[in-house]
Amino acid sequence: MQPIENILKNLLSQALQTAYDIDADIHIETPKDASHGDLSSNVAMTQARTLKTNPRTIAQTIVAHLDESPYVESVNIAGPGFINFFIADTFYHQVVPEILEKQDAFGSGETGQGQSVNIEYCSVNPTGSIHVGHARGAAAGDSLARIMDKAGYNVTREYYVNDAGNQIDNLAKSIEARYKELHGHDGTMPKDGYFGKEITELAQTIKSKFGDAYLGNDAAIDFFRRHGVDLFLEIIKQDLADYGVTFDVFFSEQSLYDDNEVQSTLTYLKDRNLTYEADGAIFLKTSEYGDEKDRVIVKSDGTYTYLMPDIAYHKNKIDRGFDTLINILGSDHHGYVNRLQAAIEMISGHTNKLEVNLLQIVRVFQEGEEVKMSKRSGRAITLRDLIDDAGRDAIRYFFARHSLNTHMDLDLDLAIRKSTDNPVFYAQYAHARIITLINKAKSQGYDIDPSHMTYETLKSSDARALLKWLSRYPGVIEEAAQKREVHKLANFVHSLSSSLHSFYSNVPVIKASDQRIVEHLNLMEAVRIVLSQSLNLLGVSAPTSM
RNA sequence: GUUCCGGUAGCUCAGCUGGAUAGAGCAAUGCCCUUCUAAGGCAUCGGUCGGGGGUUCGAAUCCCUCCCGGAACGCCA
Known part of the structure; x- marks a missing residue:
């Protein structure tokens, strides 16, 4: 069945068309007071200025031009010019048989019209377990994907795996340090190392499996890198699965390098004169596309900034033919959005190809004090803890109820308690x-x-x-x-x-x-x-x- | 200093492109289990929608300004 709001919108817009020959955005709302009808529209008032006519007069004219509908019991005009609709029981009587017939397909809509949408969310770096701070984004992305799928969009759920770059190097070095330590060698951790207990456990596993084969071995760091990423990706996938969150695609950043896509994207941008060189670095002209200033994509030491492979990644998504790209990011990335959107406009030719939904960071409190999330300390509260203590349903519902813009303070003592x-x-x-x-x-x-x-x-x-x-x-x-x-x-x-x-x-x-x-x-x-x-x-x- | 988010009941939050008397849950108080699950229902209490201007028939909602809280402003990722 069609939403009754849409039926009324059609009736009203037709009446507006025949009476005044105008198109208008029509808004239908549900009055708080039932005596004002089941639904009402303020269209007569919103059009009063352009039509230079008293809203009540407009309302009367519209109502006079309304087509008959079996679903509308009666219409009246009230207050300054509201058009109030009383819906016929016959409308509500369709609903039960339709639900029983369609079962879970009831409510599935055509809104999406099969548009292909790529939703990227979560995308936690595989350098540690997934923690509370990521849980909101994971829940938001998963539920949005389910809802858009139901509404008739063709949805791909995607996770961008940052398995290249400095953070992963640090991860590999951290594993190596633990590994050396276990062999009685100097196990000094790198400056930005990862201190989680999983690192030590992994080093131990590698030791019992391979002994000292990777001590002072040239290939060691690649070995540690690969094992580190695999380990954390497996942990993350398992945690997410237990959280009810799944993905269609895990997209590897490293694969962009392996398939030469970073280089070819850079060439693509250069060829279109969208870059220039200054101070030994290569800048992208994002300021011509709404960013505050141009951004470095290749540093003066020849390495890429984070933006460069990310552009290649989004170009890859665009080349896969998606109509819309949605990224769900933490609000700490908001300064990054403009430059990414600028870059995407450059490569796609569309201004609104990428839609970024920012979610406010969740602050976690325990015993009245804020718990700082830090992978370095290895003491972050993990999603696993939350699922085990409070239960998946409680956590998912908690996040689902709040708008992404809400700043949430999660009281762990309260959340973990299985309160009735x-x-x-x-x-x-x-x-x-x-x-x-x-x-x-x-x-x-x-x-x-x-x-x-x-x-x-x-x-x-x-x-x-x-x-x-x-x-x-x-x-x-x-x-x-x-x-x-x-x-x-x-x-x-x-x-x-x-x-x-x-x-x-x-x-x-x-x-x-x-x-x-x-x-x-x-x-x-x-x-x-x-x-x-x-x-x-x-x-x-x-x-x-x- | 600039940008983005937020400020609504004691607490956590809704409030639909501006609409008619601002709503839920929790907490508090009082009723309702010989009747399909009381993890429930019903009722009461509780508000200067951060402050001040403005826009108009009408503002929690839009604009300006100020205050408070959070996040971000790299040739980091």
């Missing part, structure tokens, strides 16, 4: 309650059966509230996908759960006439499907009992 007042249980409990209810009814010989719905028994305000929320689901998916705002769906989950719990308390389902039982069972099953589906999109499980 955790909001995730509220939604999960709603789902579990429905399951037991349906099972009970089935054991008494009733079953889901959408074939003869009369709705005669579904007239309680609690039942009607559920029908309304269910019918809103496709619109919520559409909005969350278009705006890239996962938390809109989390808000919906809460609202639907809340309506379910009210319904559950007020309306007995099983003790009633047969017709009533079946209709209510159908409703319950429809709610269950939508609840389970939307929790799944957030990376949260929908338990059958609690």
Whole structure:
């Protein structure tokens, strides 16, 4: 079914067209006060200035030109010029049979129109375990990918593996230092070394496997580099899998060098006169594309800056034919966004090819004090800790509920405690309650059966509230996908759960006439499907009992 | 100094391209389990939407300015 908002938008824009011969962006909203209708539009007021007419007059004209719709019960004009719509029950009556027919496909939309989208997120350097600070981005990217996929986009989830460059050199040197130490040699760590316990464990593993074969060996550093990256990538993948986060592509930075793509991208930029040399370095003319100043891509010592392979990487993505690239980055990268977007405009010819969603850094507090995340100290709180202590569902739901712009302070003492007042249980409990209810009814010989719905028994305000929320689901998916705002769906989950719990308390389902039982069972099953589906999109499980 | 984010109830946060009387959860208080799961429901309490100007029929929302908090401003990655 189409979101009712879209139906009304079409009606209104047609009326505007015939009455005034104008196009306008039409906004539909839900009034807080039910006496103002189910939905309303302020289009008469927004057009008042351009039409130089009293908004109430415009509203009357629009309403007079509205086509008949089976879904609109009545329309009135109120206040300064609101057009208020009362939606016919027939609209809400479609929803249960449709959900029961489509099952989990309900709410899948055409908004994305098969546009291919590459979402890059997480992309934690393989130099340590994944920690709390990365968890937000991983959750955000995964849920967004699921939602956009459902909304009809063709989504590729991608992780950029920084397996080249200084950090990896430091990792290799750190492993080597530990390895030497284990053999009783000088194990001085490099200046920016990594001190996590995994490093020592890996050195130990290498020692027991290969003995002292890599002491003073020329090939040793490459060996340590490869093993370090492999080790951490495996740990990261496992942690993410347990967090409900998966990827279609792990893209190796090193492969850009191996396949000569960095060099060819540099040549590409040079050939188009987008670079110049100064002070022995090569600059990219990003300032001509909206950046504050030009950026160095090749340093005077001949090595590349981080930007250079990153441009090659994004060129690779573009060459793979994606319509849109989305990067989800921590806000500490915001200074980097302009230059990357400038570079992408250079190579793609489009200004809005790359969309960057910045998320605010999560600050973690324990016993009232901020816990600083540091891979160097090796004392960071890991995602693994969080999953083990608080549970995947609680963490995923916690992140899903907040807008990416929110600065979050995560109180570990609170998060780790499996408190029963955790909001995730509220939604999960709603789902579990429905399951037991349906099972009970089935054991008494009733079953889901959408074939003869009369709705005669579904007239309680609690039942009607559920029908309304269910019918809103496709619109919520559409909005969350278009705006890239996962938390809109989390808000919906809460609202639907809340309506379910009210319904559950007020309306007995099983003790009633047969017709009533079946209709209510159908409703319950429809709610269950939508609840389970939307929790799944957030990376949260929908338990059958609690 | 510049840029980006945030400031909404005691706490954590919603608030839909500006809309009608600013909402949830937690905390507090009081009711509701002989009835499908009380991890629930219902009700009460709680607000100068950081301060001040402005824009207009209308501002938590847009503009200006100031205050507070966070992040970033490399030939680091």
